[in-house]
Amino acid sequence: MNPIRTIIIGAGSRGNTYASYSKSHPDEMQVVAVAEPHSERRHSFAKEYNLNAEQCFSSWGNAFKQASLADIAIIATQDQMHVAPALAAIKIGYHVLLEKPMATTKKDCKTLFTAAKQSDKLFGLCHVLRYSSHYQKMKEIIDSGLIGEVITIEHLEPVNYWHMAHSYVRGNWRRLEESSPMILAKSCHDLDLIRWFADSPCKNISSFGYLTHFKENNAPDGSSHRCISDCAVEKECPYSALKLYMNMNLTDWPVSVITNDLSKKGREKALWEGPYGRCVYKSDNNVVDHQVVSMEFQNKVTASFTMSAFTDGHRRTRIMGTMGEIIGNFEIMTLSNFRNQKKDVVWEKYEMDEMNHGGGDSRLMKQFLKAVIENDSTLFISSIEASLDSHLMAFAAEESRLETKVVELT
Numbered sequence: 001m002n003p004i005r006t007i008i009i010g011a012g013s014r015g016n017t018y019a020s021y022s023k024s025h026p027d028e029m030q031v032v033a034v035a036e037p038h039s040e041r042r043h044s045f046a047k048e049y050n051l052n053a054e055q056c057f058s059s060w061g062n063a064f065k066q067a068s069l070a071d072i073a074i075i076a077t078q079d080q081m082h083v084a085p086a087l088a089a090i091k092i093g094y095h096v097l098l099e100k101p102m103a104t105t106k107k108d109c110k111t112l113f114t115a116a117k118q119s120d121k122l123f124g125l126c127h128v129l130r131y132s133s134h135y136q137k138m139k140e141i142i143d144s145g146l147i148g149e150v151i152t153i154e155h156l157e158p159v160n161y162w163h164m165a166h167s168y169v170r171g172n173w174r175r176l177e178e179s180s181p182m183i184l185a186k187s188c189h190d191l192d193l194i195r196w197f198a199d200s201p202c203k204n205i206s207s208f209g210y211l212t213h214f215k216e217n218n219a220p221d222g223s224s225h226r227c228i229s230d231c232a233v234e235k236e237c238p239y240s241a242l243k244l245y246m247n248m249n250l251t252d253w254p255v256s257v258i259t260n261d262l263s264k265k266g267r268e269k270a271l272w273e274g275p276y277g278r279c280v281y282k283s284d285n286n287v288v289d290h291q292v293v294s295m296e297f298q299n300k301v302t303a304s305f306t307m308s309a310f311t312d313g314h315r316r317t318r319i320m321g322t323m324g325e326i327i328g329n330f331e332i333m334t335l336s337n338f339r340n341q342k343k344d345v346v347w348e349k350y351e352m353d354e355m356n357h358g359g360g361d362s363r364l365m366k367q368f369l370k371a372v373i374e375n376d377s378t379l380f381i382s383s384i385e386a387s388l389d390s391h392l393m394a395f396a397a398e399e400s401r402l403e404t405k406v407v408e409l410t
């Protein structure tokens with residue numbers, strides 16, 4: 001079997017992550033083209049994957065003027081640029097792997113769903129957490145019946161204080177108008193997991209949440225507009241851009257996002273001039289920094305979800321069943337079996353796979369390619385149907401938060 005020929009749309013952080021699978025698995029995947037407007041990124045990507053000028057395009061529009069450059073298109077552009085290239089890729093006849101969120105409005109999600117259903121090619125969403133060994137184990141235990149009937153789910157997404165500052169206060173997802181509500185942008189993965197574990201469509205949702213902390217009125221006395229420009233409180237500020245981008249021993253994400261020049265001088269320039277040098281209290285962010293969601297599913301499973309910036313650690317999940325309970329936190333998972341009163345460790349973190357999200361990035365790629373090769377869409381579990389459900393849950397949660405009401409999903 002020849003490797004699956006792949007075109008990458010958007011050679012940013014995620015586009016590079018998925019493309020890198022071809023390096024460790026050249027027998028399964030070959031990158032044959034890229035569309036990326038940023039010339040420096042396009043050139044370095046071309047060099048990395050030995051692409052010639054005919055295989056490089058300055059936009060998805062140009063790439064899709066030509067039919068059949070590849071077998072699959074991986075679309076990893078920013079949130080508000082998912083629908084148009086995905087529809088175009090479906091039309092050409094590519095198998096499509098689309099980054100989450102599928103779209104930033106309910107209407108666009110439904111349009112994409114309809115187009116994907118009419119295509120005879122595979123369409124999948126990058127809900128990478130489903131593919132982490134941690135959550136695969138959790139689902140396996142639930143499906144085995146060991147904990148009886150699932151009754152309640154409790155799930156925490158700790159955004160982490162520094163990640164919040166990087167992505168949702170200074171970065172690409174800080175403004176609703178330019179990306180999407182935080183509950184969709186950050187937590188559609190989590191709602192997807194909860195829906196998967198509940199194994200039933202969601203019936204009712206209520207949600208509360210606010211942007212409480214990262215606002216000008218909380219700026220400490222003596223703070224400047226940029227952490228690098230004589231801020232009197234920089235040393236004690238946990239959100240300092242200098243701490244995140246200059247002092248931490250990071251050469252990869254998130255430092256790689258702020259500049260292509262990772263030298264000290266290059267990073268300092270980015271902090272003087274770019275968005276990532278701004279004081280977290282004086283940015284133009286407007287997405288929430290904490291949100292809770294309550295859910296009732298059609299099978300009467302109930303679930304609660306908390307997303308908070310003010311955290312430092314991994315996701316934590318508790319599945320409560322009639323015959324047992326599973327508790328997992330990405331480090332360790334325990335199973336209490338009520339039948340025999342035994343409590344066992346059933347999963348422990350093993351060495352991270354070569355890619356992130358608990359190995360989910362690489363397993364998702366493997367599974368998508370397998371589904372294409374074997375022409376069997378059931379092999380890829382983060383299907384368009386499952387993804388539509390979790391996205392509709394996110395829109396309902398946002399409606400509930402904004403209008404202070406319980407939203408019924410029909």
Ligand SMILES: NC(=O)c1ccc[n+]([C@@H]2O[C@H](COP(=O)([O-])OP(=O)(O)OC[C@H]3O[C@@H](n4cnc5c(N)ncnc54)[C@H](O)[C@@H]3O)[C@@H](O)[C@H]2O)c1
Pocket residue numbers: 009010011012013014015035036037038041058059060061076077078079080081099100101126127128172185357
């Ligand atoms: N699955 C996950 O866990 C996960 C994690 C992080 C981000 N994401 C999602 O992945 C997507 C990409 O995020 P990112 O961090 O890689 O963003 P990014 O900004 O690093 O990359 C997006 C790239 O798209 C390029 N682009 C812009 N216009 C284009 C066009 N017309 N044609 C082709 N390319 C174009 C940009 O120049 C940029 O390089 C976002 O939607 C984000 O929400 C998913």
